[in-house]
Amino acid sequence: MKNKIRKLRKEKNYRQEDLATALGVTRQTINAIENDKYDCTLLLAFKLANLLGTTVDDLFEPERKLLENH
Amino acid sequence: MKNKIRKLRKEKNYRQEDLATALGVTRQTINAIENDKYDCTLLLAFKLANLLGTTVDDLFEPERKLLENH
DNA sequence: TTGAAATGTAAAAAATATTATACATTTGAG
DNA sequence: CTCAAATGTATAATATTTTTTACATTTCAA
Numbered sequence: 001m002k003n004k005i006r007k008l009r010k011e012k013n014y015r016q017e018d019l020a021t022a023l024g025v026t027r028q029t030i031n032a033i034e035n036d037k038y039d040c041t042l043l044l045a046f047k048l049a050n051l052l053g054t055t056v057d058d059l060f061e062p063e064r065k066l067l068e069n070h
Numbered sequence: 071m072k073n074k075i076r077k078l079r080k081e082k083n084y085r086q087e088d089l090a091t092a093l094g095v096t097r098q099t100i101n102a103i104e105n106d107k108y109d110c111t112l113l114l115a116f117k118l119a120n121l122l123g124t125t126v127d128d129l130f131e132p133e134r135k136l137l138e139n140h
Numbered sequence: 141t142t143g144a145a146a147t148g149t150a151a152a153a154a155a156t157a158t159t160a161t162a163c164a165t166t167t168g169a170g
Numbered sequence: 171c172t173c174a175a176a177t178g179t180a181t182a183a184t185a186t187t188t189t190t191t192a193c194a195t196t197t198c199a200a
Contacts, residue, residue: 001113015146029188031148038187041156042109043071043132050137056126062113067120085176096159101178108157111186 002061005034008052023047072131075104078122
């Protein structure tokens with residue numbers, strides 16, 4: 001799922017390590033999510049959005065096809 | 071994490087089973103999330119919001135203390 | 141250009157979400 | 171009230187996320 005984490009993080013001059021520490025996760029987790037290795041949990045999504053001064057809906061963008069009704 | 075799933079689901083006259091089928095998960099998953107047994111994945115959150123005609127940020131409300139910086 | 145800081149990556153273990161199967165309880169229309 | 175539908179719950183198995191530890195690569199200021 002695409003996201004704007006790296007963009008917003010750099011705007012605030014944070015390192016991956018800074019986000020990780022602030023949110024209580026490891027740097028690897030931040031790195032993996034930034035690089036779209038897997039989807040993070042809902043709670044971490046809210047924490048990230050909160051810390052980066054935005055909303056979950058703005059921060060993440062799921063692929064259209066995944067939202068379409070089956 | 072609190073949510074408005076039951077409220078919005080009933081407004082649309084859906085059963086838990088209907089949501090489950092539409093989203094490709096089991097009824098137990100919908101039930102568990104409605105009743106706050108655990109947090110769903112980010113993708114499922116987006117699917118739920120989409121189907122219920124709202125946003126992730128509106129549908130879910132994490133507890134304040136969990137968002138505060140450590 | 142060099143060296144340290146920042147980022148990327150790997151693999152196994154731990155934590156958490158979801159499924160599958162099954163049964164119990166509640167709810168509401170007839 | 172009664173019966174079926176809807177919802178709640180339990181447990182073990184599976185899938186996915188996150189941690190831990192460790193090392194490789196990139197970036198950028200001196």
